[in-house]
Amino acid sequence: MRKPFIALIFLLSFCLVFGQTASGLYNKVQADSTKHIEKGKKYLKNNNLKKAEKEFKDAIKAWKHAYAAYAYLGIVYYQKRDFNKSKEYFEKSIFEFQKFKENYLKMKRDYIKNFELRAKELGIVLDKHNLNYGAGDALEYYQYSEQMRALRGRSISYSVNPTVFEAYKNDYVNKYKNLQKEYEKDKNMQYDAFFRFKYGNTLMALKDFRGAIEQYSAAINQDPNLKDAYTNLSVAYFMLGDCNNAKKYYELAKKKKAFVRGNYVNALKKRCGIK
Incomplete structure (x- = not known):
């Protein structure tokens, strides 16, 4: 019996490659640092400056671009009335924010580029300027899948459900639009x-x-x-x-x-x- 597995293969490959957004991946990078910052903020609220300082410094050890941790250390030293030290930490915070923004935007650009390359492999044409799409139908994807499976030494005996494929293609295009919108918004990211x-x-x-x-x-x-x-x-x-x-x-x-x-x-x- 011929089985309509092509759409399933498409969905699985899509989820594996693009199941998370770039933002989600970046959040994982700074997850441990964020935990220390949240703990430090609680200590700071209770005026426990010693423990707050330790947590913010641990946050920096966990992730060197933790600009918020530097800023909170600036607040800690302000409350300690060591204003020169406070200034040093705020200046470091602003510097690290710029590094964070540069790295974050680069990661998003790379993510979008990979998204576009994957779309090309799947026969989905994305226009970078107006985000229109064309070409790419179930037959093209089927042919691409045949080539990929042939390289792996497997026989092909699948049929294609064009309606299902079209739905996945539209979903792919919508995700691309959202990625572009997020990137344009993030370019305007400013220091807190x-x-x-x-x-x-x-x-x-x-x-x-x-x-x-x-x-x-x-x-x-x-x-x-x-x-x-x-x-x-x-x-x-x-x-x-x-x-x-x-x-x-x-x-x-x-x-x-x-x-x-x-x-x-x-x-x-x-x-x-x-x-």
Whole structure:
């Protein structure tokens, strides 16, 4: 009896090669590191700085590009009031984020390239520009399968179900579209707004007000709801003698219902003439 196994072979080969996304594979690489980071965050929340520091350093040992671990170490040392050490870790975090992004995007490009090569082998034509597809039908795939099985010294006695094959082909194309969309989105990946805000606090403590303004501004640009960044940005401008921007961000902080210290409000009234 002739058996319609071609679709099954297609499905199995598809699952083996593309059963996981590139994102999923990358998550496995950093899995151990992530566990240490999560533990460290709990210790940090409870102000157990010693144990938090150990977990974040273990996270880096597990994966050298763990930029979040470096950032959390920056927060740990800020709380220890070792601001120079805090700055060192934040700068390392930003550097490692760039390496992480480069490696991650390269992995996705390689993954997409392999996806395209596999599609070609299966007789599925993918257009990189408009994502249309053509050619590739059950007969082409059947012929390809015959060649592959012949190389393995096996006889061919399978029939093809064109309808089933077409469904798998469409699924393949849809996965390709999603991969392309993910890649375009990931190209715009940015360093975390929360970490930028915390780094800004470190720079404020070091009296690097221009550097703090840069970090707070970037944090707000990424996350407009990070309300405390508006207050701190106002203070940074105030320290530089820029009353216009100090008042501007003070008003925005009020609109966001951010906390503003009374003594700072009094200083603004005295120097910058706010009402």
